[in-house]
Amino acid sequence: MRSIWKGSIAFGLVNVPVKVYSATEDHDIRFHQVHGKDGGRIRYNRVCSECGQVVQFADIDKAYVSEDGTQVVLTDEDFDKLPAAEKHEIPVLQFVPSEQIDPILFAKSYFLEPDSASAKAYNLLASTLESSERTALVHFTLRQRTRLAALRVRDGLLVVQTLLWPDEVRAADFGPVEEGVAPSEKELAMATMLVDSMSEDFHPESYTDDYQIQLQKLLDDAIANGGEKVTVPSVGARESDAEVVDLVAALQRSVDEAKKSAKTG
Template identity: 55%
Template sequence: MRSIWKGAITFGLVNVPVKVYTATEDHDVALHQVHDEDGGRIKYQRRCDVCGRIVPYEHIDKAYDDGEQTVVITADDLKALPAERSREIDVVEFVPNDQLDPIMFERSYYLEPDGSSSKAYALLRETLESTDRTAIVRFALRQKTRLGALRVRDNVLMLQSLLWDDEVREADFPALNEKVKISDRELELSAALVESFAADFEPEKFTDDYQVQLKALIEDKLAHGDVLETARTLGEGDEGQAGGEVLDLMEALQRSVERSRAGKKKSAARSNRKDASSA
C-alpha cells in the first residue's frame, strides 16, 4: 500500500506522527461505453461553454454559482485556506464506542506509526482499547474539513470519516406513524424464523456473484472469439489510449512539457543576450 497523506494525531500535549492509507478497495470489473453499431469508444470531453474549446486539466478552476453571479476559486485560493494546510488529526473528545451510529460512517483509513518510535502510537491504541472509547477528531483531507472517528481494529488505529449531522436525512414516512397491531403469535413465529437463520457473521463466506458472473461472461466471449480489435474501437490517433479522459490527460502533460521546454529556451536566449551586451 502507498500512503495518501502524512500528519500527526494530537491530543493535549501528545503528538503521534502517522501515515494514512486507504483501508478499502474496489474489485469491480472496469467497463467503458461503446457505440452499439460499431463498438467505437464513447468519450467525454471538458468543453468550455464560452469559447467552445476542449480545456485541459491545467486550465480548469472551480467555481461557485449563486444563480446570478459566479465566483471563480483557483487551486492557489484553496491551498491558502488554513484548514487545507493543516496536517493534524485533532482529537476533540473521547466517546463510548456504542454511541456512534453506523449511518454516519463514510470512508475508512489505516494509520501507520511514522517516525523512529511507535510508543505514542501504541499508547493511544491501548488506551482506546482499555477504555472502550472512540476518539472524535477533526482533520482536513482533499480540500474538505472532516469529522472522524479514531478507533482500533486488529491492532491498527483506524480513522473513519464521518458525515456531519446535517448530512444525515430524517426518515419521515407517513406509514411509520400508523398504528399496527401485532399479535403474540405473529411475534413468536417471526422470532422462530429469525432463529432458523441465526449465525455468526463471517464476511469471507460471501462473494459478489454479479462480478463473478460478469468475469465468466467476459472469459466466455474471449474464448469464442466474440471480440473486436481494440485499435478498431479507438478514433484516429487514439491507439493505446483508454478513452477521452486519458487522452485529455496525455494532452495536458504534453502541453506542460512543451511549455516547460519553451520557457527554458526563452530563459537561455535572455541569458545569451545579457552576455552579449555585457561583452
C-alpha cells in the first residue's frame, strides 16, 4: 500500500507526523465502450467547439459559467494563489461527541500511519480520542481541495473521513410523511418482535456482492468460450404481496420466516 500524502496533525501545540493511505477501494468491474457492430473501441477526442482542433491536456484551462451566462477562465496559476497553506497539515478545529455527526455526511476514508521515529504523540492522540468518545473535526487538504473531515480511531489506528459540507446534503423535498397513521400498539409489538428475531452482531464479511460475482462469472465463461457470449438464466422477479391490509398478519408471517431461517442457518 503506497501513501498518497505526508504531513502532520496539529493537535494544540503537539505535532503528529503522519502518512496517509486510502482506506477503501472500488472492486466494480470496469467496461469500455465499443461499436456494437464490429467491437471497435470508441475514442473521445478533446475537440474545441470554436476552432475544431484537438486540444492537448497542457492547453486546457478550467472555466466557470455564472447563472447569467458570464464565463470566467481560471489557469493553474490562479488556483495556486488560493489559500492552501495547510495542505501538509491537518489542523484539529475542535472535538465533538461522536454521535453528533450524522453518517450521511461521511464521504471517503483514509488511514493515518505515524511517520516519525517515535509514535508516542500518535498513540497519545488515538488513546485520547478513544477514551473521551469524541471525534476531532479537522481540515484536510488533498489534491488542492480542503475538506472538513472527522478524525477518529478504528482498531487502534487514526482514520480521517472527509465530510460533506452541510449545503451538499439535499433536503427531502417530497413533503412530510402523512400524519394520522400512527401504528397501533399491537403493530409496534409485532414489529419489535420481528426486529428481535432478526437481530445479531454485524459481520460485514458474511455479505457478498452477488452482482459482481455473477458478472465476473459471466465474463470468465465468455473468455473460456473464446469471447463468445453465454446465456445466463435471468433471475425471476420476487413475488410481492398485494397492498398489505392486515399489517399484523404480514408481520407475523415475517417473524415466522425469520425464525425458520435462523433454525436452518
